[in-house]
Amino acid sequence: MKQCAGCERTDALVRVATRSGASGPGITLYACPLHLPEYPPLPGADEIALIESVTHARREEESRQRRGQGRRRGGAARS
Numbered sequence: 001m002k003q004c005a006g007c008e009r010t011d012a013l014v015r016v017a018t019r020s021g022a023s024g025p026g027i028t029l030y031a032c033p034l035h036l037p038e039y040p041p042l043p044g045a046d047e048i049a050l051i052e053s054v055t056h057a058r059r060e061e062e063s064r065q066r067r068g069q070g071r072r073r074g075g076a077a078r079s
């Protein structure tokens with residue numbers, strides 16, 4: 001059931017955050033207008049997708065660079 005993250009209100013709630021668990025579905029938090037300042041609203045779905053894709057691309061690049069350096073440093077003897 002939907003409930004404010006700061007009190008027990010169940011009406012006039014705004015979705016404020018989604019915490020994705022390692023297993024199973026993520027937890028969605030809601031806040032009433034009173035507690036909304038403590039729990040900033042979620043960015044739009046498009047923004048989330050954008051952030052995730054940017055983060056993912058950055059991580060990919062970092063691991064690629066790391067792998068590349070490793071190969072250059074250690075793999076010279078073998079061809």
Ligand SMILES: [Zn+2]
Pocket residue numbers: 004005006007008009031032033034035
């Ligand atoms: Zn509240």
